[in-house]
Amino acid sequence: MYNLTDRRIVLGVTGSIAIYKAVDLASKLTQAGALVDVAMTPEATKFVSSITFQSVTGRPAYSDMWAAPPDMAELHVALARSAELMVIAPATATMMTRLSVGLAEELVSLTALATRAPMIVCPAMDGNMWNHPATQSHVDTLWSRGVEIVGPEEGRLASGQIGLGRLSEVEKIVGAIRKVIGQSGDLARKKIVVSAGGTRENIDPVRFVGNESSGKMGWAVADAARDRGATVTLVAGPTHLADPYGVRVLRVRSASEMRDIIVRECEDADAVIMAAAVADYQAPDPAGTKLKRAGTEGLNLSLVSTPDILAEIERRPGLVRVGFAAESHDLVSNAKHKLDAKGLDLIAANDITAADAGFGTETNRVVLIDKKGKEELPLLPKYEVAWRILDRVSRLVGGRA
Numbered sequence: 001m002y003n004l005t006d007r008r009i010v011l012g013v014t015g016s017i018a019i020y021k022a023v024d025l026a027s028k029l030t031q032a033g034a035l036v037d038v039a040m041t042p043e044a045t046k047f048v049s050s051i052t053f054q055s056v057t058g059r060p061a062y063s064d065m066w067a068a069p070p071d072m073a074e075l076h077v078a079l080a081r082s083a084e085l086m087v088i089a090p091a092t093a094t095m096m097t098r099l100s101v102g103l104a105e106e107l108v109s110l111t112a113l114a115t116r117a118p119m120i121v122c123p124a125m126d127g128n129m130w131n132h133p134a135t136q137s138h139v140d141t142l143w144s145r146g147v148e149i150v151g152p153e154e155g156r157l158a159s160g161q162i163g164l165g166r167l168s169e170v171e172k173i174v175g176a177i178r179k180v181i182g183q184s185g186d187l188a189r190k191k192i193v194v195s196a197g198g199t200r201e202n203i204d205p206v207r208f209v210g211n212e213s214s215g216k217m218g219w220a221v222a223d224a225a226r227d228r229g230a231t232v233t234l235v236a237g238p239t240h241l242a243d244p245y246g247v248r249v250l251r252v253r254s255a256s257e258m259r260d261i262i263v264r265e266c267e268d269a270d271a272v273i274m275a276a277a278v279a280d281y282q283a284p285d286p287a288g289t290k291l292k293r294a295g296t297e298g299l300n301l302s303l304v305s306t307p308d309i310l311a312e313i314e315r316r317p318g319l320v321r322v323g324f325a326a327e328s329h330d331l332v333s334n335a336k337h338k339l340d341a342k343g344l345d346l347i348a349a350n351d352i353t354a355a356d357a358g359f360g361t362e363t364n365r366v367v368l369i370d371k372k373g374k375e376e377l378p379l380l381p382k383y384e385v386a387w388r389i390l391d392r393v394s395r396l397v398g399g400r401a
Helices: 019-031 050-057 075-082 093-101 107-114 127-131 133-144 170-184 216-227 255-268 331-341 382-396
Strands: 008-013 035-040 085-091 119-123 153-156 162-166 191-196 231-236 248-251 271-274 320-327 346-351 366-370 373-376
Touching: 008 019, 008 075, 008 107, 019 035, 019 050, 019 085, 019 170, 035 050, 035 075, 035 107, 075 107, 085 093, 085 107, 085 170, 093 107, 093 119, 093 133, 119 170, 127 133, 127 162, 170 216, 191 216, 191 255, 216 231, 216 271, 216 382, 231 255, 255 271, 271 382, 320 331, 320 382, 331 346, 331 366, 346 382, 366 382
Parallel strands: 008 035, 008 085, 085 119, 191 231, 191 271, 231 248, 271 320, 320 346
Antiparallel strands: 153 162, 346 366, 366 373
16 A cells, blocks of 8 residues: 555544444554544544554544644644545544534544545444435535545444444545545556456356456556556456455456457556456357256367457557466566567566466566566565556656656
């Protein structure tokens, strides 16, 4: 999460049972390198003490708007001016009202009114309270002012009822924070199309030709591109990964479906990064019913090639084309051949036989190859590999690297 390093975030916390997630959020942001200042309403301190937040952030947590440290004339003004982003999580119905109408009755709403930093609000309340016309009116007002509203989610509420009102999970809130922080990044106003995961080519309704791709490398590229300000479209084959926050995800199954969408999306894109492990072969005429084993000694399959997606993307000025080469032997020579044959600007080659890199792992070891030569990267988290690739892409599209 490189775009969170040393970023000043004010976390406003209100009186909700969901406050336990705010403690985890403060911890996760601090671990990512952010400088987190916590402001609490008086009601919030009835659920969790300020020392809890201080323990996970390593910084003071404030709850009394009158108790400014000696080096601060006005606590809320100092917090407001230092903030690069203000996040309010959980945000109760009362806090939503205060934010909407401009009431400044305690430290959180005071700071929110004083800051000019971007703001994220994460509601948490009973379902009937959330659905009340007054609350929805306040939500509309905040949206119109450019506030990012994250959640709420459907689930079991504190009342025991099932409904819409749960505070979003920490991973989703962190995704929103990374998106908002990254809006001024070097890829701002650039559209990047990313493919991820493997494709499945049906043999019959229950069997298919496919591979072991988890989609994690493509997900990392989409995350990192969003974190650098890009507008990201992720075209994904079957995978169990959740949609990244702030990324437009288009789910497909086959290579033909992926081809159709990517070709369309690349018409106005600045870069396409093909991280998907597209199946190379497909059955020409998949069976409409399940093939039965009874009475047969084997099964002979006749397969044909799937569409070559990179070959069908228009080669036009202004579109940066990046490919991946997953190889089991002759890594560099095979990747260079693919770079030249498909007219790519850059290719990332990785050895799929390595136990700690490639399919299904959290890390990857790649060689970046372009027309000028190659750069061998050490074993790195896939997010860092994605960041290195986007360093190259940023220069190619004319970003402010």
